[in-house]
Amino acid sequence: MTDTSKRLVLKFGGTSMGGPVRIAHSASIVAAEVRNARQVAVVVSAISGETDRLLTLAGELGGGLGEVETDTVLAAGEQVSAALMALALKREGLKARALLSWQLPIEVDGPPGGARITGINPALLQACVREGVIPVVAGYQGVTSEGRLATLGRGGTDLTAAAVAAALKAECDIYTDVDGVFTTDPRIVPEARRVARISHEEMLELAAMGAKVLQTRSVEYAKAKGVVLRVKSSFLDPGVSEGTEVVPAADIAERRVVSGVAYARDQARLSVYGLDPDSGQAADIFSALADAEVGVDMIVQARARSGEAVNLEFSVERKDLKRALSSVETEISRFSGTSLAHETGLAKVSVVGTGLRGRADVARTLYDVLRGHEIAVRMVATSEVKISALVEADLLEHAVRALHAAYGLDQA
Amino acid sequence: MTDTSKRLVLKFGGTSMGGPVRIAHSASIVAAEVRNARQVAVVVSAISGETDRLLTLAGELGGGLGEVETDTVLAAGEQVSAALMALALKREGLKARALLSWQLPIEVDGPPGGARITGINPALLQACVREGVIPVVAGYQGVTSEGRLATLGRGGTDLTAAAVAAALKAECDIYTDVDGVFTTDPRIVPEARRVARISHEEMLELAAMGAKVLQTRSVEYAKAKGVVLRVKSSFLDPGVSEGTEVVPAADIAERRVVSGVAYARDQARLSVYGLDPDSGQAADIFSALADAEVGVDMIVQARARSGEAVNLEFSVERKDLKRALSSVETEISRFSGTSLAHETGLAKVSVVGTGLRGRADVARTLYDVLRGHEIAVRMVATSEVKISALVEADLLEHAVRALHAAYGLDQA
Numbered sequence: 001m002t003d004t005s006k007r008l009v010l011k012f013g014g015t016s017m018g019g020p021v022r023i024a025h026s027a028s029i030v031a032a033e034v035r036n037a038r039q040v041a042v043v044v045s046a047i048s049g050e051t052d053r054l055l056t057l058a059g060e061l062g063g064g065l066g067e068v069e070t071d072t073v074l075a076a077g078e079q080v081s082a083a084l085m086a087l088a089l090k091r092e093g094l095k096a097r098a099l100l101s102w103q104l105p106i107e108v109d110g111p112p113g114g115a116r117i118t119g120i121n122p123a124l125l126q127a128c129v130r131e132g133v134i135p136v137v138a139g140y141q142g143v144t145s146e147g148r149l150a151t152l153g154r155g156g157t158d159l160t161a162a163a164v165a166a167a168l169k170a171e172c173d174i175y176t177d178v179d180g181v182f183t184t185d186p187r188i189v190p191e192a193r194r195v196a197r198i199s200h201e202e203m204l205e206l207a208a209m210g211a212k213v214l215q216t217r218s219v220e221y222a223k224a225k226g227v228v229l230r231v232k233s234s235f236l237d238p239g240v241s242e243g244t245e246v247v248p249a250a251d252i253a254e255r256r257v258v259s260g261v262a263y264a265r266d267q268a269r270l271s272v273y274g275l276d277p278d279s280g281q282a283a284d285i286f287s288a289l290a291d292a293e294v295g296v297d298m299i300v301q302a303r304a305r306s307g308e309a310v311n312l313e314f315s316v317e318r319k320d321l322k323r324a325l326s327s328v329e330t331e332i333s334r335f336s337g338t339s340l341a342h343e344t345g346l347a348k349v350s351v352v353g354t355g356l357r358g359r360a361d362v363a364r365t366l367y368d369v370l371r372g373h374e375i376a377v378r379m380v381a382t383s384e385v386k387i388s389a390l391v392e393a394d395l396l397e398h399a400v401r402a403l404h405a406a407y408g409l410d411q412a
Numbered sequence: 413m414t415d416t417s418k419r420l421v422l423k424f425g426g427t428s429m430g431g432p433v434r435i436a437h438s439a440s441i442v443a444a445e446v447r448n449a450r451q452v453a454v455v456v457s458a459i460s461g462e463t464d465r466l467l468t469l470a471g472e473l474g475g476g477l478g479e480v481e482t483d484t485v486l487a488a489g490e491q492v493s494a495a496l497m498a499l500a501l502k503r504e505g506l507k508a509r510a511l512l513s514w515q516l517p518i519e520v521d522g523p524p525g526g527a528r529i530t531g532i533n534p535a536l537l538q539a540c541v542r543e544g545v546i547p548v549v550a551g552y553q554g555v556t557s558e559g560r561l562a563t564l565g566r567g568g569t570d571l572t573a574a575a576v577a578a579a580l581k582a583e584c585d586i587y588t589d590v591d592g593v594f595t596t597d598p599r600i601v602p603e604a605r606r607v608a609r610i611s612h613e614e615m616l617e618l619a620a621m622g623a624k625v626l627q628t629r630s631v632e633y634a635k636a637k638g639v640v641l642r643v644k645s646s647f648l649d650p651g652v653s654e655g656t657e658v659v660p661a662a663d664i665a666e667r668r669v670v671s672g673v674a675y676a677r678d679q680a681r682l683s684v685y686g687l688d689p690d691s692g693q694a695a696d697i698f699s700a701l702a703d704a705e706v707g708v709d710m711i712v713q714a715r716a717r718s719g720e721a722v723n724l725e726f727s728v729e730r731k732d733l734k735r736a737l738s739s740v741e742t743e744i745s746r747f748s749g750t751s752l753a754h755e756t757g758l759a760k761v762s763v764v765g766t767g768l769r770g771r772a773d774v775a776r777t778l779y780d781v782l783r784g785h786e787i788a789v790r791m792v793a794t795s796e797v798k799i800s801a802l803v804e805a806d807l808l809e810h811a812v813r814a815l816h817a818a819y820g821l822d823q824a
Contacts, residue, residue, distance in 0.1 A: 020472035054492065060432035063499040072495035072510045076488035080466065083484035087475035098484045102514055103559055147515055 007039045007129070007170035011139070011161035014048035015177040016234035017081045020088075023047075025234065026175065027088035030134065032238035034094060039129045041168055042096075042136045043161040044085050046077025051140075066113040068148060071141070075101075075149040078138035078157065086136045096134040099124065101142045101149065106163065108142030108150050115150035116217070117142055117159060122167035129168065137164055155215030162218045166225040173243070175234035176213055180244035181206050183409040184261040188397045191410035194242070198259050198354075199249035201385040203229075205352040206260050219246065249354055257362060258353040258407040261400050262386070266318035267297070267346040269378060269390060270328060274309040274338045281338075282312055285331050292327040294320045297348070298381035298388055309337065313379055315390055318344060346378060347396035350388040351403060357384050362407075369406040375399050419451045419541070419582035423551070423573035426460035427589040428646035429493045432500075435459075437646065438587065439500035442546065444650035446506060451541045453580055454508075454548045455573040456497050458489025463552075478525040480560060483553070487513075487561040490550035490569065498548045508546040511536065513554045513561065518572065520554030520562050527562035528629070529554055529571060534579035541580065549576055567627030574630045578637040585655070587646035588625055592656035593618050595821040596673040600809045603822035606654070610671050610766075611661035613797040615641070617764040618672050631658065661766055669774060670765040670819040673812050674798070678730035679709070679758040681790060681802060682740060686721040686750045693750075694724055697743050704739040706732045709760070710793035710800055721749065725791055727802055730756060758790060759808035762800040763815060769796050774819075781818040787811050 010033065012026045033040050046054075054073050055065065063070040082098040089096035101108075104124050108115035128135040139157025144150050152159050158174060165172035179194060181203065186192040198206070200223035207214045213231050222229050232243035275281045282301065289296055298315040316324045325342060332338040356362055363380075366387055370377055375398065379390040391399050404410060422445065424438045445452050458466075466485050467477070475482040494510040501508035513520075516536050520527035540547040551569025556562050564571050570586060577584035591606060593615065598604040610618070612635035619626045625643050634641050644655035687693045694713065701708055710727040728736045737754060744750040768774055775792075778799055782789055787810065791802040803811050816822060 020469065023473060057432065057492070057496060058499060061435060061496050061499040062503040063496075067499070069495040069498045069502070069508075069510055072498075072512070073492050076491045079488045079491070080469070080485050083481040084469060084473050084475075086481045086484075087470060087473040087479070090481070091474040096481075098481055100484070100561075149512075 006037065007041075007168050008033055009041045009043060009161055009165040009168065009170045009172040011043040011157060011172065011174045012045065012085070012234060013157065013174075013176045014045045014051070016175045017044055017046070017085070018048040020084070022234075023081070023084050023088050024091070027085060027092050029175065029234060029238045030089060031092040031094060034134070039170075040134055041125060041129060041164055041170065042085055042089075042134060043139045043157060043164050044078060044081045044136060045139050045157040046081050050077040050080070066111055068112045068150070071112040071151045072149050074151050075138070075141040078140050082136045082138040086134075089134055089136065094134055095132055096136055097128065099128070099135045099137045101138060102147075104137070106142035106160065108144055108152070110150070112150050114153045115142060115144070116152065117163045117221070120163050120167045125164065125168055153217075155218070158215040158218035159221055162221045162225070162227050162229070165227045166221070171228040171230070172222070173230045173232050174214060175232050177233065177235055178213055178231070179233040179236065179241050180231045181213055181260070183259070184400055184404050185263070188263075188400050189404045189410070192404065193410065195244050195259055196242070197245045197247060197252065199252055199385070200246055201249060202259050202352050202354060203246045205350060205386045206262050214246075222246065223248070252354060257356070257359060258351055258409065260352045261404045261407070261409065262350040262352055263396060263400055264348045265393065265396065267315050267348050267390060268318050268321040268324075269313060269315050269343045269346055270324060271341045271343075272312045272328065272332060272338060273341070275312055275335065277310045279335075281332075281335050282310075285312065285328055288327045288331040289324060292323045294324045294327065298379055298390065300379055300381060315346070315348065315379060343378065345393050346390050347393040348388050348390055349396060349399045349403060350386045351407065352386045354385060356387055357382060363387055365406055366403065369402050370399060373398060373402045375402075418449065419453075419580050420445055421453045421455060421573055421577040421580065421582045421584040423455040423569060423584065423586045424457065424497070424646060425569065425586075425588045426457045426463070428587045429456055429458070429497070430460040432496070434646075435493070435496055435500050436503070439497060439504050441587065441646060441650045442501060443504040443506060446546070451582075452546055453537060453541060453576055453582065454497055454501075454546060455551045455569060455576050456490060456493045456548060457551050457569040458493050462489040462492070478523055480524045480562070483524040483563045484561050486563050487550070487553045490552050494548045494550040498546075501546055501548065506546055507544055508548055509540065511540070511547045511549045513550060514559075516549070518554040518575065520556055520564070522562070524562050526565045527554060527556070528564065529575045529633070532575050532579045537576065537580055567630070570627040570630035571633055574633045574637070574639050574641070577639045578633070583640040583642070584634070585642045585644050586626060587644050589645065589647055590625055590643075591645040591648065591653050592643045593625055593672070595671070596812055596816050597675070600675075600812050601816045601822070604816065605822065607656050607671055608654070609657045609659060609664065611664055611797070612658055613661060614671050614764050614766060615658045617762060617798045618674050626658075634658065635660070664766060669768070669771060670763055670821065672764045673816045673819070673821065674762040674764055675808060675812055676760040677805065677808065679727050679760050679802060680730050680733040680736075681725060681727050681755045681758055682736060683753045683755075684724045684740065684744060684750060685753070687724055687747065689722045691747075693744075693747050694722075697724065697740055700739045700743040701736060704735045706736045706739065710791055710802065712791055712793060727758070727760065727791060755790070757805050758802050759805040760800050760802055761808060761811045761815060762798045763819065764798045766797060768799055769794060775799055777818055778815065781814050782811060785810060785814045787814075
């Protein structure tokens with residue numbers, strides 16, 4: 001074992017900090033890790049409901065998200081819970097101290113309410129750990145170059161945890177109210193099983209699913225810094241939760257190809273017909289969509305007839321459809337011979353796994369299974385770690401169950 | 413008018429910050445001062461009830477007052493209200509920003525929960541004021557030389573306000589839920605009137621009364637720095653509250669000698685008989701009381717018989733009596749020929765005014781009035797600004813009413 005493997009960051013989310021009783025239980029989990037001769041640091045969210053309460057207070061005085069004063073209000077939530085966790089750890093007989101972002105400091109940049117971490121000074125963290133004092137870092141926030149507090153957006157404490165883990169060269173356990181990541185949503189497929197180990201890339205795809213167990217940017221940060229994450233439940237006794245380990249793809253030697261089936265509801269498809277393949281019209285359309293802040297997900301470009309105009313199809317979230325249609329209509333009105341169509345009532349089902357690109361057998365199974373269940377495929381897109389299909393919304397749960405079984409995910 | 417007279421610090425206490433509606437009203441008072449071409453800064457307490465809520469939370473995890481982590485919890489209350497006030501001021505069309513103690517910084521020293529301000533860097537405050545941005549300072553806290561947050565004790569936001577006013581060479585309006593300081597407690601004497609102008613010394617005596625409108629240390633700080641304070645009500649429309657002005661004694665030219673009648677309930681008297689006047693025994697007794705953290709109030713030493721032993725009498729608060737008796741008993745057990753007696757069921761009534769020492773007429777009126785109402789005087793002590801008498805608790809309100817009338821305080 002290297003030195004690094006002895007260091008552990010434990011992150012506790014809002015439900016794990018849901019009042020004094022839950023904080024005390026989370027502290028007992030930390031104490032168990034210390035008894036395992038671990039050097040630990042802790043990162044905490046605000047008490048569950050507190051961020052919403054503070055946001056409402058600010059809102060009543062005209063302070064919305066993205067306003068610098070609102071961020072100063074919101075940042076108080078984690079300040080309180082960090083100090084409460086330090087108190088709980090002291091009651092466990094441990095040494096601990098709350099560490100606020102300006103005390104380290106954790107440097108951030110970007111807009112209030114959506115700042116990103118640009119640096120973290122590890123000196124104070126390391127000094128604490130060396131002296132046997134458990135640092136309890138207030139998550140979700142940092143200090144700007146102007147010396148003001150700024151928050152990292154919803155789920156930002158996961159990002160703080162990843163950054164603290166990177167600064168301490170530690171692994172990072174993310175405690176939440178579920179025991180890891182599942183092969184799919186257990187509400188749809190009761191046979192869904194916990195995934196023991198996946199890559200950061202796969203986690204990014206599975207995290208986009210209903211149960212948002214990890215903030216996307218935190219996984220991206222962990223991936224970039226090579227931080228091993230573990231998603232665990234703080235609602236089990238210390239040491240009981242096995243959770244899901246998220247590791248660099250290179251560390252996954254032998255494994256099943258498909259690790260889970262993700263889904264997203266409320267999707268819409270746009271189809272643009274008759275684009276000139278040599279004019280850069282497609283780029284203009286995506287540029288207009290970006291200006292309208294529409295997130296484009298799946299993109300398929302198919303040549304309509306050899307040597308002639310091309311058709312472009314892509315999916316957006318239902319809530320963005322109106323903005324998307326408006327901006328595409330404005331754009332293609334400049335191009336003669338083009339037309340626009342759209343379809344709603346769709347959902348996306350995704351098969352997630354490592355190294356899927358080029359795995360024709362995985363793609364074939366997808367097509368076979370969906371056709372076998374008479375589920376029409378409206379669009380397909382692939383990436384390194386997933387194959388996604390757009391299907392009728394009514395058939396989504398049917399598709400999830402069929403694919404989950406077909407890839408053998410319900411078997412241990 | 414000097415530059416200084418254009419600068420004003422407005423402090424809003426918990427009731428003036430009692431939720432969004434009250435915060436908005438307090439912001440309208442600030443806006444009115446800005447329209448008067450005032451350069452202003454604001455200092456705020458936590459929303460009423462918030463400090464108690466946070467203290468309870470910390471207490472449930474073993475964090476009492478005087479614990480460094482508890483202070484980090486408590487400090488969040490003013491962080492929230494400072495940012496909320498900044499939002500409310502922006503909605504008034506003003507420029508404003510929350511300023512936290514570590515951002516200035518406000519340097520403090522001493523124990524958590526009872527720190528004192530040792531320095532305040534005026535640079536950021538002055539920069540804000542110059543640029544037309546209203547600084548809204550989080551009260552009740554500062555940052556220690558170790559870079560940790562520490563609170564100033566109950567009412568500490570008054571002290572922050574006095575310090576900010578001193579740093580800006582400004583006057584300081586303390587907004588609370590009463591319209592100034594009264595000649596006595598209106599609950600006892602309905603004819604009590606608002607005092608328009610008193611010295612810091614008198615304020616210190618009147619503030620010790622039931623209605624604690626100003627924290628004692630803030631008045632001492634203002635006295636030392638020559639800061640003019642005004643106690644005003646934030647529950648009246650902007651500009652309506654006349655309040656009480658607290659100024660250096662030298663600035664009070666012509667005035668009535670007696671400005672108010674203060675009182676304190678739950679007093680006890682201790683009498684030590686037979687001390688050797690040449691042995692330093694009295695000093696030993698007070699030293700023992702100080703070690704036991706007993707606050708001694710009135711002290712009277714009378715020679716029992718010429719050339720022989722002396723008797724020492726002093727008053728303490730009823731809640732300290734047990735500790736006082738125990739420490740005095742231990743101490744005098746070393747001195748032969750001494751004895752100890754005590755009396756409870758007492759209260760203190762004080763006549764407060766500027767330059768009372770040597771004003772025999774004021775003292776004579778006190779004796780005359782109390783004797784005239786058949787109120788026995790158990791002890792009398794005088795200072796520069798007050799004459800206090802210990803009386804039977806049952807007769808306290810009767811004494812307050814009689815003295816208030818005798819000194820003409822119910823007349824405009």
